[in-house]
Amino acid sequence: MENVRDLFQIMTRRFGFLNKNCCTLGGFNITLNQSHILYEIDRQHQPSIQQIADTLGTDITTFSRQIQTMIKMNLVKKKPDTADRRIFILSLTTEGKFVATMIDEQMKMYFDEIFSHMSESDKETVLQSIQLLNKTMATSGSCCVPPQ
Amino acid sequence: MENVRDLFQIMTRRFGFLNKNCCTLGGFNITLNQSHILYEIDRQHQPSIQQIADTLGTDITTFSRQIQTMIKMNLVKKKPDTADRRIFILSLTTEGKFVATMIDEQMKMYFDEIFSHMSESDKETVLQSIQLLNKTMATSGSCCVPPQ
DNA sequence: AATATTACTTGCAAAATGCAAATAAAAGGA
DNA sequence: TCCTTTTATTTGCATTTTGCAAGTAATATT
Numbered sequence: 001m002e003n004v005r006d007l008f009q010i011m012t013r014r015f016g017f018l019n020k021n022c023c024t025l026g027g028f029n030i031t032l033n034q035s036h037i038l039y040e041i042d043r044q045h046q047p048s049i050q051q052i053a054d055t056l057g058t059d060i061t062t063f064s065r066q067i068q069t070m071i072k073m074n075l076v077k078k079k080p081d082t083a084d085r086r087i088f089i090l091s092l093t094t095e096g097k098f099v100a101t102m103i104d105e106q107m108k109m110y111f112d113e114i115f116s117h118m119s120e121s122d123k124e125t126v127l128q129s130i131q132l133l134n135k136t137m138a139t140s141g142s143c144c145v146p147p148q
Numbered sequence: 149m150e151n152v153r154d155l156f157q158i159m160t161r162r163f164g165f166l167n168k169n170c171c172t173l174g175g176f177n178i179t180l181n182q183s184h185i186l187y188e189i190d191r192q193h194q195p196s197i198q199q200i201a202d203t204l205g206t207d208i209t210t211f212s213r214q215i216q217t218m219i220k221m222n223l224v225k226k227k228p229d230t231a232d233r234r235i236f237i238l239s240l241t242t243e244g245k246f247v248a249t250m251i252d253e254q255m256k257m258y259f260d261e262i263f264s265h266m267s268e269s270d271k272e273t274v275l276q277s278i279q280l281l282n283k284t285m286a287t288s289g290s291c292c293v294p295p296q
Numbered sequence: 297a298a299t300a301t302t303a304c305t306t307g308c309a310a311a312a313t314g315c316a317a318a319t320a321a322a323a324g325g326a
Numbered sequence: 327t328c329c330t331t332t333t334a335t336t337t338g339c340a341t342t343t344t345g346c347a348a349g350t351a352a353t354a355t356t
Contacts, residue, residue, distance in 0.1 A: 015292070017205055117287065129278070130155045140262050
């Protein structure tokens with residue numbers, strides 16, 4: 001058995017490549033980072049700029065500009081919160097949602113391909129393992145959150 | 149059970165944060181990217197510049213400059229290959245090796261912390277799952293390699 | 297009402313990126 | 327062998343990305 005860090009490093013690198021491939025596929029040309037932003041806006045419920053920046057561990061001033069770019073690209077919208085006018089709520093435009101969905105389907109295809117080389121019970125074990133790992137990392141204090 | 153992509157996305161994000169934390173800890177101030185470069189040079193046997201760039205999926209011209217920076221920082225050395233003088237072999241300096249080792253130990257501590265919240269048999273299952281996953285992704289054609 | 301905090305934006309200078317082109321060495325073909 | 331092609335690496339250059347410091351505007355606290 002290789003050491004633990006090696007296992008994780010290799011796995012996350014491969015997953016990173018997979019993610020990167022999905023960005024450039026199918027004509028739309030977005031960066032890996034933009035793909036992650038689309039993903040998070042799609043996932044979270046009425047997220048603010050600050051929330052997504054925190055989730056991704058990106059500096060807020062940098063993120064502010066990344067959003068400006070994506071608004072110009074017509075992938076993302078922002079509208080002021082009705083209750084607190086300092087806050088801007090992010091959402092995907094129709095085009096942004098389309099791109100996010102395309103990427104999602106592409107990722108699903110890749111995963112299906114990977115897991116097609118595994119028995120159903122192995123697949124089950126692997127997915128449950130990752131789920132357990134995520135749960136454990138979530139409870140495990142300061143180790144797996146953005147710095148500061 | 150959440151969907152597969154979500155599981156992976158969350159896991160790799162957490163692992164990314166963990167990695168990032170290790171860069172800034174303990175006084176040395178290197179970027180996440182530099183940490184990955186140290187890791188790969190340490191891991192591979194007499195790697196060339198091209199090899200590491202390929203492993204990390206980084207553009208060769210960008211990588212050439214990243215290495216120049218790390219040589220100036222006295223973390224990395226390069227020396228021409230004796231057999232093929234186009235090639236430069238990378239290695240860590242004493243200081244680079246020290247930093248790589250510190251990061252490695254820090255990562256090990258984090259992993260120990262995470263897995264301390266798990267039963268020994270769960271830990272075993274999780275690690276074997278990741279190993280299986282890596283093996284499967286390795287054989288599974290074009291899906292998990294750098295673009296082009 | 298004055299002060300502090302929070303959410304977000306902009307100025308600016310530094311760093312990182314990648315394409316095109318250059319160099320230099322090795323490999324392959326006639 | 328000479329000529330062409332390929333490979334490994336570097337540099338020029340223009341663009342993009344980054345993050346700190348400082349700003350605005352709105353809410354929260356005192």
